[in-house]
Structures are given as C-alpha cells and as structure tokens.
Amino acid sequence: MTIRAIEKVSVGQNGLGAFILQCKKMDIHYCDYSGSSRGMNAFIKSQLSNFAKAHPQIEFAVSPRPRKHPVLIGHYINGRTKSICVKNMDSLQVLKKAQLLRDASGEKNKRVNKPVTSISESVRGVWSPYHGNGMVV
C-alpha cells in the first residue's frame, strides 16, 4: 500500500476568483544632488503619480537618501523584500523596474526548466521502498 498524503481541501490559486497583488509597499529612494538619480527624479516628478493612481493597493513611500544611488524596494505579503538599484537609468527604465517589482511574487527566483507545471496531485502517488511487493533484482 502506498502512502497517501493528506488530502488538501483547497489549493491557493491567486487570480482564480480574486487576485491579491503580492507587492504591498514600494520604497522609492533618491538623491537630490547626484547625477545617478536624474532619471529617478524625473520618474517621481512625471510618472509616479499615474503609476500610484493605477495601483491603490500598493503603498508608495518616497524619501531622499543623500549621497546614495537611487533604489526601488518592493515589500511583499510573504514578508520578503526585493530591491533594485536604478542608478543612471532614465525615467522609462525606472518605470519598467517598478512594474517588475509590482508583478513579482516576492518568492526567491527559481529555475523553471519543465515545460509544464501543475498544482494537481500526481495520480501515481509518492513512491516508497517499504511498501508494495518489492522487486527481485
């Protein structure tokens, strides 16, 4: 007899019925004086208002960080953070990075090398060497 895992009542599938954005907060740091923040400052001045208006579920905290390169830090509901240095980028590139942080799940990056992924349980069950009839070598 094979071991059977405890049957799940439900499987979390974000987006099926309701979608909860995983990014809950975004820190936006810039410097007033250094040239590497030029694109970031332009992003804050021109594009951040529209981006923030489109994502009311994300909290945006804009604060200066003098003498440092500009950084975007995303905070996720799983407790993790993801930060991206956007030094010397123009405002459109910074916007792309903000969209990347918005779309990220907050999980560590995993290598996906299988063509199909599924959340369904395997019909064969989990193999165990102590069960079954055994195999004569």
Place this chain on the structure above:
Amino acid sequence: MRRIPRLKRPSASGLSISSINPFSSTPQPRSASSPSKPSHLARLYSSDNQPVPRSLAPSPQEQENHVAAQYSLQDTPSHQYHLYKPPPPRSYASPSDEVSDPSYAPATTSAGLETVGDLAGWWDKSEHWSEASDFVGFRPREKVVDSLSIEAAVRRAVIEAFALQQVGKEDILTQVWPVGGVEELRRVIQLDLKSTETGHVSLEGDVAEVARGLQWEASAPEAAQTTPRLDSTELLRLRNAWDISWKRVPLVDPRIKFAVTKRIFQLTGQLVPDHALSDATNVVGLLHIVQKPPKPKTLTEEIQKEGKDLINLPNVTVATKRVTRGDKEQALGRLKLMQEELRKRDLPLEGHGFARKNRELAQLQGGM
C-alpha cells in the same frame, strides 16, 4: 568668529584697523631691527614673524612713519576702540627673587595654583564687538524675489544710468551709488522714460536732481541697511502709469549695461550671471533674467510646488528628509517601548546617529 570692520566707503584704501594687532591687548611698537610691514601687505602676510621680501620692505622713512602712527594710536585709544572692546591689560607677577614675603617658596608642581586665564574666546564673544564692526556688503541682506519690486528696481537702475549719461557724468556710471530711501525711489521711478523704435531714449523730468543724488559723498551719513520698498498696490498703480516703451530701452552700451546690472545687484541682490549678459540687449531681456523664479533646491520642494496630484494621493507619502531607523520605529509605535526599556537600564537615549562616524578622520583634519 572673525569680524571684518565696517567699510566706511567701498573705495577707501587706508583704514586705521589695518594697523591694529588683534592678538595683543595694547598696540606695541615694533623693534627697528625687524622690518615692519606696510599696511598694503597686511593681507598678504598674516604672521608677524614672517619675513617680508627685501624688495617689498619699507624704507626707513616709512618705518618711522609707521611707528609714529602706532604711537599716535596708542595715545588716542578711543579712536580704535570704537570697533571692539579690548581685553583687560596684562599684569605681571614679580620675579621669585624679588618677592618680599620671606615665607614664599616657588611651587614645583601646578597642583593647587590659581588659574589666571588667557585671551581664549575673548574675540569670539559678540559683546566685545560693537555694531560698527559688522561687515556691510554691497549686496543687500535679503534677496528681493517679488516680481513687481524687481521691475521697479530695474526701472530705477535704467533711469539712473541714463540720467547720468544725459547730464554728462559718465564717469560715475562705474562707481558705487548711494541706496537712498523710499522718497528717492518714488521720485526716480516716476520719471518719464521712453524709447523709440530706432533705439533713442528720452528721459524727462528732474534728471539733474537724480544724477546729483547718485554722487557718493564720503561725509554723508551712512546709508540705510535695508533697501527701500514700496507696497504692491502702490507699485501696481505706478506701473500702470509707465509708458510701455520703456521696456524696449536698449542696453547695448556696455557701460550702461554694467551700471544697470550693478545697481540691480545692489538694490535687489539679483546677480545677472555672466553667460546671460549677452541676452540682456534691452530691458525686456534683462527683466526676463532677473524675474525668473529661483530653482527649487530639492525634489520635495519642487513636488510641493508643482506635483500636488502626487502628494494628494492617499497611498503615497513623501518625506522631506531621510527616513531613519528611528522614524520607522516611531511609525510602528515601537520607539516609546524601546525608550522605556533603555531608561530602565540607564542607557543613553540619544537615538540614531549619536555615535559619530569616522572620528579618526575628523581628528586628522584638526577636529576634536
């Protein structure tokens, strides 16, 4: 705190303060063997012991005059003491072998001896300096940023420059002019200034009186520290009466342009940058430069001025200063608990940044 004495007249060359040595309580005559410095070298050679090059050393006759001048200062101390209060005169203890008290024995250690004190901090205290010793610059203390006031100052400068040209006193154009009071301002800007398409400028009114008022008199009482201002309603009323052609007045003559920009700097503190001088070919161009609002210094200032929609969003917070660890704790409500625990353990409540970074570097650079 270093003090620079008040300049009585910007072009004054010889000032009595140049011969005052601030490190001694009374002026001491120098010995004839060491070459004393002439007053025009006082700024180049800061140390008394530094040798003066032979070519620059004063002649014996000059030295005599210099010493005589110092003695004359010593005779009339009130002449120099109107700028500062000198420290109390030095007192000297009698040498140990001349003490009359038979029980006197010279000390071998400093323990228990009375501290006499020195000049440390004497010149840094403001009460030892009179008001007259404050530095008075050419630029006004407060920069004028109001557009109407700047326009009035530009009109005044243009009228004054052309008035001097009209009466033939062009040598005064490059000199310093007295600031005057509100009455002078009102009188000058009400003069009728017109220009034609060909660039001819006509100035009507009491031009000679305006030109006379621009003559700097050394014996005249000192000019007011604040530049005269008119209120906006009066300025608006006056501006409506001005002929519109005054803004076409050409500023191609470099002497006129220099006089006008110098006067604007003196009245408003608005300095026309060198690279923009070529754009100021007439009054409109000049007004465009000096009336330009100052650039915001920080991004938050700019956002507060122009990006109101960003600030008004409920999910956006904009901090004007760096958000520290303490600020984050405070936002969470954890700071009070931490302070309470620190108090219980008698630990310092200095918070973030109480420990200075890189103390060694500060010490190497001469700090404590």
